[in-house]
Amino acid sequence: MASFSCKRILTPFTTEEIVVASVGERRLLSTDVEYIFTEKMTTEDSLVILKSYVNMWVRSQLKLERAELMFSESQEDIDNMVEEYRNSLLNYKLDQHYIEKSINAEITESDIESYYTKHSNEFRLNNIIVKARVVKVPETYRQSVKLQELMESPNSEKQQDFIDICDKNNFQLVVLDTWTNFNEFLGHLPTRKGDIYTKLLKSKDVQFMADESNKYLFNIYESKDKGEISPIVLAKDKIRKIILNQRRVDAINIYEDSLYIKAKRGDRIHINIGEVEAIDSLIVD
DSSP: OOOOOHHHHHOTTOOOOOEEEEETTEEEEHHHHGGGOOTTOOHHHHHHHHHHHHHHHHHHHHHHHHHHHHTGGGHHHHHHHHHHHHHHHHHHHHHHHHHHHHOOOOOOHHHHHHHHHHHGGGOBOSSOEEEEEEEEEETTOTTHHHHHHHHHOOOHHHHHHHHHHHHHTTOEEEEEEEEEEHHHHHTTSOOOTTOOOGGGGGOOSOEEEEOSSEEEEEEEEEEEOTTSBOOHHHHHHHHHHHHHHHHHHHHHHHHHHHHHHHHHHTTOOOOOSTTHHHHHHTSOO
């Protein structure tokens, strides 16, 4: 490779192209590599980056050279694949243009609730979910019975007393007041691997478990089984994606139909198959 200055490449006043590297008939020109440099780079830094880039370029060209030699008989297939990829990319860019231009990306709570009401059967739970509370107290705590009574009381004042006692004694209180996977809930209890604990779901009363030094008071006050319809709060993110995707599909279909109708009216479409009338009947003018 010929020796030259990276700074020379970076100079904006030179119009001379330098051959930075070559592989057979392929050439890498200075104008091809200008974008890899920045004004803040030192000469040493730019040289390191240039050498790395050139090394990758040379290796890539050698592989292309070998591939063309080995697969010359498949050149037509490769050209077709390249053309298909080009067409696919152009269509994708056009789709994105119309999507960004025409769709409303704002999805309201009303939109979500409406979709959920119509399609709630499509949202089934894959796992048991619960709402629950767990409080961990020392085995030696003498007021655990009283704490249990306060915990299961529906009275708001007694519930506050329960929380105050937990705070005062630094008891570990876990409040799962949003839908939580049942296995995650069990992680707060001294469970044993391999045991089944679904029987705990049968009661909304305060229950307890114990290990060597602590007692765990807990109550599961709401639960939904696997296979039941998911609460809307757990389905919201999925519904948003579904609605947005449907709007994208609708936008694409609308402009595709408009392109078809315009071309048909301009006598630019000629289909020579027997089903042409059936196809045209699907397009609403």
